[in-house]
Amino acid sequence: MERNNSTKLFAKACTLMPGGVSSPVRAFRAVGGPPVYPVRGKGASIFDADGNELLDFCLSWGPLIVGHAHPKVVEAVMEAAKRGLSFGMPHDSEIRLSERMLQDLPEGWQVRFVNSGTEAVMTALRLARGATGRDVVAKFTGCYHGHSDCLLVKAGSGLATFGTASSAGVPAGTTADVLVLPLDDVEAMEGALREVGDRLAAVVIESIPANNGLLVQAPEFLNRLRQVTREVGALLIADEVLVGYRTESVLVSRENGLDPDLITLGKVIGGGMPVGALAGPADTMAQLAPDGPVYQAGTLSGNPVAMQAGLATLATLDAEGGQARLEALGTHLEVGFSSVASGLGLPVRMQRAGSIFWLALDTETLPRAAEAIQASSMDRYAPLHAQMLEKGIYLAPSGYEVGFLSTAHTEPDLDRLVEALGVALKGLYEA
Numbered sequence: 001m002e003r004n005n006s007t008k009l010f011a012k013a014c015t016l017m018p019g020g021v022s023s024p025v026r027a028f029r030a031v032g033g034p035p036v037y038p039v040r041g042k043g044a045s046i047f048d049a050d051g052n053e054l055l056d057f058c059l060s061w062g063p064l065i066v067g068h069a070h071p072k073v074v075e076a077v078m079e080a081a082k083r084g085l086s087f088g089m090p091h092d093s094e095i096r097l098s099e100r101m102l103q104d105l106p107e108g109w110q111v112r113f114v115n116s117g118t119e120a121v122m123t124a125l126r127l128a129r130g131a132t133g134r135d136v137v138a139k140f141t142g143c144y145h146g147h148s149d150c151l152l153v154k155a156g157s158g159l160a161t162f163g164t165a166s167s168a169g170v171p172a173g174t175t176a177d178v179l180v181l182p183l184d185d186v187e188a189m190e191g192a193l194r195e196v197g198d199r200l201a202a203v204v205i206e207s208i209p210a211n212n213g214l215l216v217q218a219p220e221f222l223n224r225l226r227q228v229t230r231e232v233g234a235l236l237i238a239d240e241v242l243v244g245y246r247t248e249s250v251l252v253s254r255e256n257g258l259d260p261d262l263i264t265l266g267k268v269i270g271g272g273m274p275v276g277a278l279a280g281p282a283d284t285m286a287q288l289a290p291d292g293p294v295y296q297a298g299t300l301s302g303n304p305v306a307m308q309a310g311l312a313t314l315a316t317l318d319a320e321g322g323q324a325r326l327e328a329l330g331t332h333l334e335v336g337f338s339s340v341a342s343g344l345g346l347p348v349r350m351q352r353a354g355s356i357f358w359l360a361l362d363t364e365t366l367p368r369a370a371e372a373i374q375a376s377s378m379d380r381y382a383p384l385h386a387q388m389l390e391k392g393i394y395l396a397p398s399g400y401e402v403g404f405l406s407t408a409h410t411e412p413d414l415d416r417l418v419e420a421l422g423v424a425l426k427g428l429y430e431a
């Protein structure tokens with residue numbers, strides 16, 4: 001496959017931007033080679049700067065649930081843009097998007113719009129701390145919640161400890177009140193949360209951890225987490241930035257035992273434009289400024305063009321059969337892949353939740369915690385990624401990242417993915 005133009009563009013970008021990118025994983029360091037430079041997208045395909053057509057299973061990391069440049073979404077964006085790109089004033093389209101989102105949320109909840117998933121979780125934690133008057137928050141190893149200072153934290157030595165910064169530039173004081181817990185370990189989680197007890201403001205967890213493989217949790221773990229947070233009077237924040245609208249239950253935390261006090265959203269609700277949101281019961285949300293003492297603001301928050309992209313995306317999703325169609329596509333992929341993998345006798349499994357999938361390599365069992373992922377599997381992912389690219393299939397450029405389906409994908413697209421994966425994996429395991 002010709003990639004000269006992408007190579008040249010990346011070389012130039014590297015002279016202008018650190019790493020040549022606006023977000024690190026895009027630099028392809030985990031898989032090697034120059035990143036793909038798209039010039040346009042349509043449906044399930046990307047067309048790159050060298051004229052290649054790639055079947056896209058990354059979809060801008062999740063937002064494009066109805067595919068690239070869906071005519072209805074593009075039309076809504078263009079109409080909104082003609083009326084004005086931004087007002088910095090309250091307006092009708094944020095009312096309409098919050099009304100649409102509240103259809104899937106508990107009665108009496110409210111929504112605050114921000115510009116990214118990072119901002120949504122950062123604000124949710126501040127709100128939880130403000131509402132409880134407590135400082136300590138807890139997160140899980142293997143969950144990602146954006147790049148705000150206090151969440152760039154990794155476990156210290158020991159199973160459930162106060163964390164240390166996982167990035168340079170994050171002061172020790174910022175993470176001193178952040179407890180880092182292992183997933184899939186009820187005892188460690190419960191013990192640590194009870195020890196902190198009435199100092200605990202909130203626990204944040206991805207409703208289905210999907211940023212370090214796809215680590216579906218046992219129901220008893222989630223039930224216990226809900227119970228313990230309630231008993232110690234802490235808020236439970238379900239981060240649905242990635243998984244929101246991607247499973248049949250729409251917001252999976254409402255049904256998987258988490259029953260959260262606050263939900264954070266992003267990606268799909270902006271349909272490819274920068275949108276994040278947090279939602280919770282009106283009395284908790286009233287703690288936010290201007291009603292309450294917890295400050296939060298944004299020049300472009302609730303941007304009218306972005307709101308229209310989100311509205312059109314959700315309307316199109318509903319019109320195209322929504323989660324049921326995506327579930328059918330996901331099942332088709334999972335069944336197809338499982339039969340190929342077991343036919344070949346390879347130590348490879350596919351984990352799936354709705355329209356999200358992940359390949360667990362070098363294993364016969366699906367991991368539930370970050371520590372259970374084989375490090376060797378990431379070495380194997382790099383050549384797999386390169387071979388898939390050669391076949392015109394674009395997977396996320398890191399083996400820890402999940403894949404996404406959209407309503408623009410078809411069963412034959414998925415058969416093509418499965419067949420290509422089968423051939424590539426067979427070659428890799430035989431080599």
Ligand code: PMP
Nearest residue numbers: 116117118144145146239241242
């Ligand atoms: N939370 C989760 C669960 C995410 O997956 C992400 C992004 N992948 C974020 C938060 C941060 O969102 P953003 O990149 O929009 O800041």
